[in-house]
Amino acid sequence: MARSPRNAPKNDAALPDAATNPFVEFVLSRGAASDNGATPWTSTIGVGTPPQPMRIMLDTGTVNTWVTASCCSTEACQQHKAFDPEASTTFVPGRQAPTSVSFGPWGSMGVVIGHDVCHLDYERTGKRSSTPLKEPMSLYLAVSYDGEQFRELDCDGGFAIPSIPCKQPSALLEELKRQRLIRHAVASFWFDPERGEGRCLLGALDTKRFDPATVNRLPLRPLEGELAYLWSVRLDLLQVGRRPLGKDVDFVLDTGSSVFKGGHVIIHRMLEAITDQGRRPTTVTSETELAAYPDLTLTLGGVAYRLTPRQYFMQLAPDRWDLGVQYLEGLPEELLVVGSVFLDTVYSAFFLGDGRSVLLATPVRAQRSVSGVWVNEFGSVLEIGPLAPDGTFRGRYRSDTGATGVYPVMGVADPDPVGDSIAVAFSVNWRSLEGTPDPSWHWVSAFSGLMQVQSGEEVLSTIYLLQQNVSPNTQAWQATAVYPSTFKRRA
DSSP, X not given: OBOOOTTOOSSSTTSOBTTTSOEEEEEEEEOOOOTTOBOSEEEEEEETTTTEEEEEEEETTOSOOEEEBTTOOSTTGGGSOOBOGGGOTTXXXXXXXXXXXXXXXXXEEEEEEEEEEEEEEEEETTEEOSSOEEEEEXXXXXEEEOSHHHHTOSSSEEEEOOSSOOTTTTOHHHHHHHTTSOSSOEEEEEEETTTTEEEEEESOBOGGGBOXXXXXXXXXXXXXXXXXXXXXXXXXXEEETTEEEEEEEEEEEOTTBOSEEEOHHHHHHHHHHHTTTTTSOSEEOSHHHHTTSOOEEEEETTEEEEEOHHHHEEEEETTEEEEOEEEOTTSOTTOEEEOHHHHTTSEEEEEOSTTOEXXXXXXXXXXXXXXXXXXXXXXXXXXXXOOOTTSEEEEEEEEOSSSOEEEEEEEEEXXXXXXXXXXXXXXXXXXXXXXXXXXXXXXXXXXXXXXXXXXTEEEEEEEEEEEOOOBTTBOGGGSEEEEEEEEEEOO
């Protein structure tokens, strides 16, 4: 919770609203948390021609825009989907020699530069483009990386949003502004961890997703040297319970991270205070144990933001919570970095260019929505994107049973529901966005049902019609089948 800043504007007229400014939108999904310190939030983006779907981090904590390459053969690489440049008709190899990029304590990554297009959702003057924007970009193609932390990454690459200019590889926010596709060099983030859904806009703020009375604009306090790309602001005061641990601290907001990270001195103080000099463990196995820990308070721009133990611990299993505070080698002793354990609790925006700054505000959560990530009884995953004003949406369906692949979804839901349920219908084209063709690529399905809250859990109950092709081996009466399927929102 945060109290309202004394200097909050009376309205948001000065902010670049998505209603009147062009922007690129990324639909974010929350994956499984891990103890490697990386963000659980990713967006699926098409890279190359035809587009190859890659799960990407939108990362304010790096200058490296990269994807795993198909020629990457190390064990850590094999855990991720890879981009195949030979399968893209628009790929152009760079002329630079292969190089090594440092990822600090994680190790290094062997990369080559390549150039291709990324397929992005673009909106101007309130109208979404009917076809994705084909944005030319330079990318690091990762040809090697090792280590458990890389292996556990819940993504296939990352797009950099640094606070300084960066042209090799492309920094997408800067490229969009340079090409005048957006008017404002701003990246804004909204997260709903309970529903597992989020949004990132490049070029505007979605002013409907935060309370304008709580806007807190923080000037950037740039770091020197090789850390100059980070989004660092002044942390007025850090407290554990009522105990002050630091004043006037360099504080980095990193959308590519999950936990608190920092140099040994400041992290040691935090660990000592949170664990009561080691009397409490850093891993707990029950809600009762978790409740015994103190709150954290971050005062930024005169505004106190309070984090409960449930927020600053990472839940890694139904009965396991790990303390989200870690040392990070190579950082200054008094520098503190924070990721989703804090950013999930606020609406945040990062302003590049003149007057670099970070905006924080209290987010507005959707009361009821079908948008988000759903899982059915077979483990298949349905991702429903944001609803347009007329209720239409796009999404993806991922199946690992029967026909295995990732399939495009188009649908409609009641945009202004009345009562205790939401009507929804969508179609699935079983032509997978990845993998090799099989007979099911010519099939389609139509789902129809209701989203309701049952025993405190959001449930999407559907009936679906599976339509196959008629063939010499499949008669017309055999080509149509009707089945039930129940989805529950992924926590």
